[in-house]
Amino acid sequence: MNDDIVLLPLTDDDREQFIKDNQEAFRYGATEEFGLRDDHFEEDGEIISHKTISDSIDAGKAYRIMLGNEKVGGVVIQTDGEHGDLxxxxxxxxxxxxxxxxxAWCAVxxxxxxxxxxxxxxxxxxxxxxHFYVNRCGFRIVEFFNSHHKGPHDDEDFEMFRFEKRIER
Incomplete structure (x- = not known):
């Protein structure tokens, strides 16, 4: 069933569109939850800033999710031996x-x-x-970052769940 999904390394000429597509996907999720009154933006109406996405691409490996010839998403990962960050x-x-x-996650x-x-x-x-991470991909919620429990970026006051997936082979 994975045959129709392909992960292609992100090319320089697709970088800006990748960032815009990522912002659209995050903006859609926030609008679905909060409507147009959302106040969870990093920058000028974007849930996730251009800089955040760009820094992620620069620090990791970025791939376009392709369904046939159509660009339908993207993924950025970092790996170091037995540890991986999505x-x-x-x-x-x-x-x-x-x-x-x-x-796409199975392909990763x-x-x-x-x-x-x-x-x-x-x-x-x-x-x-x-739902996707816990019920579909097998991750567990292991931490909740909030104003009482700061995340790795202590300057941010953004509430986030941290997930882990341990794979036994």
Missing amino acids: DLLFVSPKAHSLGIGYR EKMHPEVKLWETVTPYFEKRNI
Whole structure:
């Protein structure tokens, strides 16, 4: 079933569109949850800033999620031996509920069989993401960052869940 999903390394000429597509996906999730009154923005109407995405791409490996010849999402990961960080995973709102995110995640795991512990975070309000990570991909919520328990970026007052997935092989 993964045959129709391919992860292609992000190219320089697609970088800006990748960032815009990622912002659209996050903006969609926030609008679904809060409507147009959302106040969870990092910059000028964006849930996730251009800089945040760009820094993630620069620090990791970025891939376009392709369904046939169509760009339907993206993923950014970092790996170091048996440890992996899922920095970003997004699917275009136009392609939601087709199993694309799950198949893309399976492709990431297959690409990195050496990784035994994956970690990621998602905003507390992203119910769709929380469902995806816990119920579809097998992650566990292990930490909740908030004003009483700061995350790795202590200057941020943004509520986030941290997830882990341990893989026994």
